Amino acid sequence: MIYGYLCEFPSASALYSAAEKVRDAGFRKWDVHSPFPIHGMNEAMGVKRSILPWFVFFGGSTGTLTGFTLQYFTQVALYPTIVQAKPANIFTIPAFFPVIFELTILFSAFTSLFGCLALMGLPRLNHPLFTSKSFKKFSDDGFFLSLERRDEKFDREKTRAFLEEMGATNIELVEESDSA
Amino acid sequence: MANGTTTADGTAPARMEREELVLNKRSYNWITERICGVIEEPQPFIWWLLFIPSALIATLVPIGLIILISTGVGVWGNNHPVGWGWAITNFVFWIGIGHAGTLISAILFLTRQKWRTSINRASEAMTLFAVMCAGIFPAVHVGRFWMVWFLAPVPNANGIWQNFKSALLWDVFAVSTYFTVSVIFWYLGLVPDLATIRDRATSKIKKFSYGLFALGWRGGNRHWNHYEMAYLLLAALSTPLVLSVHSIVSFDFATSTVPGWHTTIFPPYFVAGAIFGGFAMVLTLMIPVRRIYNLYDLITPKHIDNMAKIICFTGSIVGYAYLMELFIAWYGGNKYEIAAFRNRMFTGYYPWAYWCMMFCNVVAPQIFWFKWARHNIVVVMTVCMFVNIGMWFERFVIFVTSIAQDWMPGAWDKYHPTWVEQITFLGTFGFFLMMFMLFIRFFPVIAMSEVKGILPQSDPHYHEPNSDGAEPQPEEVKA
Secondary structure, eight states, X not given: OEEXXXXXXXXXXXXXXHHHHHHHHTOOSEEEEOSSOOTTHHHHHTOOOOOHHHHHHHHHHHHHHHHHHHHHIIIIIISOOOBTTBOOSGGGGGGGHHHHXXXXXXXXXXXXXXXXXXXXTOOOSOOXXXXXXXXXXXXXXXXXXXXXXXXXXXXXXXXXXXXXXXXXXXXXXXXXXXTO | OTTOOOOTTSOOOOOOOOOOSSGGGOOHHHHXXXXXXXXXXXXXXXXXXXXXXXXXXXXXXXXXXXXXXXXXXXXXXXXXXXXXXXXXXXXXXXXXXXXHHHIIIIIHHHTTOGGGGGTHHHHHHXXXXXXXXXXXXXXHTTSSGGGGGGGSSOOOTTSOOOOTTSHHHHHHHHHHHHHHHHHHHHHHHHHHHHHHHHHHOOSHXXXXXXXXXXXXXXXXXXXXXXXXXXXXXXXXXXXXXXXXXXXXXXXXXXXXXXXXXXXXXXXXXXXXXXXXXXXXXXXXXXXXXXXXXXXXXXXXXXXXXXXXXXXXXXHHHHHHHHHXXXXXXXXXXXXXXXXXXXXXXXXXXXXXXHHHHHIXXXXXXXXXXXXXXXXXXXXXXXXXXXXXXXXXXXHXXXXXXXXXXXXXXXXXXXXXXXXXXXXXXXXXXXXXXXXXXXXXXXXXXXXXXHHHHTSGGGSTTOOOOOTTOOOOOGGGSOO
């Protein structure tokens, strides 16, 4: 089974202009692989801004509520605790702010991490691209473009010609093991 | 305009020459080889020379703690009135050191200071180890260590909950959140670099273990999109967090009524002091690392210069705070406050500590006003050592002198640490250095993916210099 094409470009700027062409050709299931995030690549690929901030907003709000409920219920509702001559009622809320704040940050940070992983579809133990020997260079100094067979526009001959025309080198057909 | 095009009247926009952050026009591959080389090649002799003694010194921590826990808190020099001695001093000292790491990784990220990329990884790691050292002290100073779970928000046997109005409980939340968020931030930043090591690994164990933690990273832009957003969000979350942590630490004192502690200036003063001491520790660690592993092209004089400037700036803020404390003590007219500061400076038990702090923190960093001093490694290292010492003394002066002589002279008592406290504190230095050496051994000491991202050729609109070897024209290079 074929996974798709993998090809290489010499530099970040070459990859950038190739991405613009692939986007304009109407491909959908493709990606570029680079050792660092390339500035402006989202626009060149036509990828939308990440929706992660929404996740984090709700995660953080959960933290705020947790902080408030934890303190209000334990200090005021469940067991009114009067210390340092401070009354146990809703007006003592300023004393609860530090913990509310810290829990907001804590929950937001966890949502950032796990939300990001969920959106990326990681962690995963293997991927067809890792069968390619040359792909290893992506984390060093290689700039790659991968086009999946699942894309509607994918055609073994035409797509290859399209990639060659853009100046891609090392074009290879990546195999996918059948069990995957 | 953003792409360096010409202005309306057709001339190229005027711009100042920027100092390069990676010297000698190094390639991506050079960066990978040099930084992965630190992990892949056998460690130099000096690594062992630092690692083995620090690992041995680190064993003093468990020894000191076993004596403490099995015997009782009386093995420490704490007395009445000094219920908080070295334990709290060391706690605040270590937690303060951690702050520079978060400042470099978060605040300098938000303010787009690209020079942070060469030093952020190591300073974040330093943060984690410093917070670990800090965490030891509040956990064991409770006396009955097996009751330490009382700190956690769980009701005790009588159904009574913790007092959430206490600054000490705020501290528990602040420090544990700080540690957790720092770990997340550090780990997320590591993922692309772990993938680099995975892709270069030759042995099966290395491939598996780095591969596991690299999470199957493929460097796809559809991933970078979410990754960069997560990194930005974590930076934006860490920035108020780092300011809050040391503010809350200072509330432990500022919310009390003890003369010398009861001061509204504490939160900003503590935060500035933490950044000050933290940067000194970053330099103390990074200057030797740069030399041992020959990272001169990545950690350049420009980086050291910038950090020295921050030390000079925050040192001046700290100096201002010291003087303002004195001014308010006099201007406020509270005789206990005046007496507290008179004792601190002249007539008390420890005036030598006060003047040591003054010299190390306020006088010594002023030399960084001069460029030659910021560019002289010996001067920089010396000043950083002064700052490391001075910041410890600052905490000692604030905490111990204030309670050793508080209200009634009849209750005064001098505090002196016992050998158990001394070996425990010494042990934390061993632990800190040992962890840092292990970090160098197993993790990329510089964030490769971030440094690669700031090279001029990483800009998608960059064009190669002309074939005659001429420099690229200014309008072709994006600032």
